[in-house]
Amino acid sequence: MTAGGSADGLAIGFQDIEAAAERLRGWAVETPLIENPHLNERVGGRILIKPENLQRSGAFKFRGAYNRLCQLDEAQRRAGVVAWSSGNHAQGVAAAAKLLGMPAAIVMPQDAPRLKIENTRNYGADVRLYDRWRESREEIAMGIARERGAVTVPPYDDPHIMAGQGTAGLELARQARAIGAPVEQLIVGCSGGGLIAGIATAVKHLEPDARIYSAEPAGFDDLARSLAGGERVSNAPGATSICDALMAPTPGQLTFPIHQALLSGGLTVTDEEVAQAMAYAFLVLKLVVEPGGAVGLAAVLSGKIQTAGHTTAILLTGGNVDPDSFGRIIAGAAAP
Amino acid sequence: MTAGGSADGLAIGFQDIEAAAERLRGWAVETPLIENPHLNERVGGRILIKPENLQRSGAFKFRGAYNRLCQLDEAQRRAGVVAWSSGNHAQGVAAAAKLLGMPAAIVMPQDAPRLKIENTRNYGADVRLYDRWRESREEIAMGIARERGAVTVPPYDDPHIMAGQGTAGLELARQARAIGAPVEQLIVGCSGGGLIAGIATAVKHLEPDARIYSAEPAGFDDLARSLAGGERVSNAPGATSICDALMAPTPGQLTFPIHQALLSGGLTVTDEEVAQAMAYAFLVLKLVVEPGGAVGLAAVLSGKIQTAGHTTAILLTGGNVDPDSFGRIIAGAAAP
Numbered sequence: 001m002t003a004g005g006s007a008d009g010l011a012i013g014f015q016d017i018e019a020a021a022e023r024l025r026g027w028a029v030e031t032p033l034i035e036n037p038h039l040n041e042r043v044g045g046r047i048l049i050k051p052e053n054l055q056r057s058g059a060f061k062f063r064g065a066y067n068r069l070c071q072l073d074e075a076q077r078r079a080g081v082v083a084w085s086s087g088n089h090a091q092g093v094a095a096a097a098k099l100l101g102m103p104a105a106i107v108m109p110q111d112a113p114r115l116k117i118e119n120t121r122n123y124g125a126d127v128r129l130y131d132r133w134r135e136s137r138e139e140i141a142m143g144i145a146r147e148r149g150a151v152t153v154p155p156y157d158d159p160h161i162m163a164g165q166g167t168a169g170l171e172l173a174r175q176a177r178a179i180g181a182p183v184e185q186l187i188v189g190c191s192g193g194g195l196i197a198g199i200a201t202a203v204k205h206l207e208p209d210a211r212i213y214s215a216e217p218a219g220f221d222d223l224a225r226s227l228a229g230g231e232r233v234s235n236a237p238g239a240t241s242i243c244d245a246l247m248a249p250t251p252g253q254l255t256f257p258i259h260q261a262l263l264s265g266g267l268t269v270t271d272e273e274v275a276q277a278m279a280y281a282f283l284v285l286k287l288v289v290e291p292g293g294a295v296g297l298a299a300v301l302s303g304k305i306q307t308a309g310h311t312t313a314i315l316l317t318g319g320n321v322d323p324d325s326f327g328r329i330i331a332g333a334a335a336p
Numbered sequence: 337m338t339a340g341g342s343a344d345g346l347a348i349g350f351q352d353i354e355a356a357a358e359r360l361r362g363w364a365v366e367t368p369l370i371e372n373p374h375l376n377e378r379v380g381g382r383i384l385i386k387p388e389n390l391q392r393s394g395a396f397k398f399r400g401a402y403n404r405l406c407q408l409d410e411a412q413r414r415a416g417v418v419a420w421s422s423g424n425h426a427q428g429v430a431a432a433a434k435l436l437g438m439p440a441a442i443v444m445p446q447d448a449p450r451l452k453i454e455n456t457r458n459y460g461a462d463v464r465l466y467d468r469w470r471e472s473r474e475e476i477a478m479g480i481a482r483e484r485g486a487v488t489v490p491p492y493d494d495p496h497i498m499a500g501q502g503t504a505g506l507e508l509a510r511q512a513r514a515i516g517a518p519v520e521q522l523i524v525g526c527s528g529g530g531l532i533a534g535i536a537t538a539v540k541h542l543e544p545d546a547r548i549y550s551a552e553p554a555g556f557d558d559l560a561r562s563l564a565g566g567e568r569v570s571n572a573p574g575a576t577s578i579c580d581a582l583m584a585p586t587p588g589q590l591t592f593p594i595h596q597a598l599l600s601g602g603l604t605v606t607d608e609e610v611a612q613a614m615a616y617a618f619l620v621l622k623l624v625v626e627p628g629g630a631v632g633l634a635a636v637l638s639g640k641i642q643t644a645g646h647t648t649a650i651l652l653t654g655g656n657v658d659p660d661s662f663g664r665i666i667a668g669a670a671a672p
Contacts, residue, residue, distance in 0.1 A: 029371065029372075032370060034365075034390060051622075054370060054372070054621070058620075279659075282624055286387075286623060286625075287622060287623065288622040288624060289622075323615075323663065323666055323667060327659065327662075327663035
C-alpha cells in the first residue's frame with residue numbers, strides 16, 4: 001500500500017488521486033455537478049454545486065475510507081479496522097468495511113446526531129460511545145486496536161484518506177470543463193483538512209489558476225488563522241458551533257503543508273449564516289444539507305468572496321442531520 | 337405555433353418533444369439522472385432517479401410552461417397570460433413569463449402551500465386567491481382572460497404543455513442509455529396526465545419495450561381506474577390527500593388517448609406510503625420532495641411493482657413544500 005506523494009515533498013500528488021479514483025470506480029457515486037438558476041441569478045455568476053450529500057453514506061467521507069480499506073491485506077481485513085469520528089467518517093468507514101467484508105469498531109461521541117450513530121450501526125459496525133468531556137477517543141480507539149490487532153483509520157491525516165477525498169475534486173474539475181465552465185474559484189468546507197488537501201491537489205493540477213478557499217465555522221477557524229499566521233494554531237477550548245462535523249482542533253500535520261502550498265485563503269461563517277444556507281438549500285435547491293455541509297454555500301450567500309461575474313464551485317459535503325434538529329435550524333433561520 | 341401531433345391521431349408526437357427540447361435549451365435545467373446505492377441494494381435492482389425537484393421553479397412544470405409561452409407572438413406577450421393551479425404550474429408559468437418579460441395572472445386556491453403562493457408572487461405574477469369550496473377557478477381565470485385579452489395556459493390539456501413536460505422523458509431515456517442502463521420500466525406521478533403523456537411519447541419512441549405506469553394518490557386514482565375501464569372516469573367528490581399537486585378530477589381529453597395508447601397500467605399509493613417516501617428521500621437520498629412529487633418513489637418502496645432484477649426509472653416531480661408541513665409529515669412517517 002503506497003501513496004506516491006508529490007515531487008515537492010507533500011504527502012500526496014495528482015497520481016495518488018487518479019489511483020484512488022480507479023479503486024473507487026463502481027463503489028463511490030460519481031455525484032453530478034448541478035446548477036440552480038435562482039442561485040446563479042442571485043449572485044450574478046455561476047455557482048457549480050457538487051452535492052456530496054448524495055454520496056454513498058450521505059457524505060464525501062466514503063471516498064477516503066474505501067480508498068484506505070480496500071488496500072488492506074487479507075490478514076488486516078480479518079482483524080478489521082477501528083476509527084473515531086463525530087459521525088461522517090464513522091459512516092464512511094462502516095460502509096466501506098461492510099462492502100469489503102471486514103469488522104469495524106467506531107468510537108463516537110455520545111452526543112453525536114442520532115442519525116449518524118444509527119446509520120453507523122446499520123452498516124454493521126461495533127459502535128462505542130464516549131463522553132467528549134471526560135474521555136479520550138484516541139485512547140479508547142488505541143485500546144481496541146491493541147486488543148484486536150485492528151488497523152486504525154484516521155479521519156484526515158493519512159495520505160490514502162486525503163487521496164480518496166480528492167477524487168471529488170477530480171470529478172468536479174472535469175465535470176466543470178465538460179460543461180464549458182472551468183473552475184475559477186472553489187470553496188471547500190474544512191475540519192482537519194483532508195478533503196480540501198485532496199481536492200486542492202486534484203484541482204490545482206487541472207486548473208492551475210483556480211483560487212481555492214477553505215470555509216470554517218466561527219470558533220473553529222483554525223485553518224484560516226493558521227494560513228494567515230504561517231503555522232498551525234488551535235481553536236480556543238470551549239467554542240461551540242452547530243457544525244458538529246467541523247470541530248477538529250487544528251489542521252493536520254500532513255494536510256497543512258498542502259494547504260499552505262495550494263490554498264488562497266480561509267473563509268469563516270457564523271452559525272446564523274450556516275442556518276440560512278441550510279434553509280436556502282431546503283427552499284430553493286431542494287437538497288438536505290447538514291450544518292457542516294453547508295459552510296461553502298453559506299460563504300457564497302453571505303458574500304465572503306466576490307462571486308459576481310465568476311464561476312465558483314462549492315461542495316455540499318454531507319447531509320446527515322436529524323429531522324428534528326433540521327426543522328429547528330431552518331425554522332429559526334432568517335429568510336435567506 | 338404548431339404541435340405536429342402523431343401519425344395515429346394523438347395530440348403530440350416525438351418530433352414535438354424534440355422541438356420543445358430545442359426551445360428549452362439554456363432555460364430549463366437538464367436535471368441529472370442519479371442513483372443511490374442504499375435504494376438499489378434495498379430493492380435488488382437499479383432505480384434511476386430523475387430529480388425534477390431540482391428543475392427551475394422546483395418542479396417539472398417550468399418545461400411545459402416555457403414551451404407554451406415562448407411561442408406566443410408579440411401582441412400576445414404584451415397582453416400576457418393567465419393560468420390556474422394549485423401551485424407548481426403557477427410557479428412554472430410565472431417563472432417563464434418573467435424570463436420572457438410578459439405579465440402573468442395566476443388563480444390559486446387560498447389553502448395552497450404558502451411557499452407555492454410566495455414563490456409565484458416572487459416571480460412577479462399577479463396572484464388571485466380563491467376559495468376551492470365556493471368559487472370556480474376556471475370562471476375567475478376566464479374573466480381575467482376576457483378583461484385583459486390574456487392567453488390562458490392550461491395545466492395539462494394542451495399539446496405544447498405536454499410536449500414541454502415530455503422533454504424530461506427525452507433526457508431521462510438518453511441519460512439512462514448513456515450509463516448503459518436503458519429504461520425497462522418507468523413510474524410517473526400523475527394528476528391531469530400531461531407529464532406522463534409527454535414522457536410516454538418520448539420514452540416509448542426511444543425504448544419501445546419500456547413499460548410505463550402512472551402513480552396516483554388513493555382517492556385520486558382516476559387514471560388507474562380510467563385505464564382499467566377503458567374510459568375517462570372521475571374521482572369521488574370529497575376525497576382528501578396530502579398530495580396537494582395531484583388532485584385533478586379526471587384525465588384530460590387530449591392526454592387520455594395517449595395514456596391508453598402507451599401506458600401499461602396505473603399504480604395507487606396511500607398518504608402513509610407517500611409520507612414514508614418523503615422521509616426516505618430526506619434521510620437517505622438527501623432530497624427535498626413534496627408529497628405529490630414522491631408518489632413514484634412511494635410506489636417503488638411499497639412494492640407496487642416488481643423492481644428486483646430490473647432497471648426502473650422514477651421522477652421526483654417537485655419539491656415545493658412548506659417547512660412546517662414537511663417536518664410534520666416526515667416526523668409522522670414510520671421508519672421507511
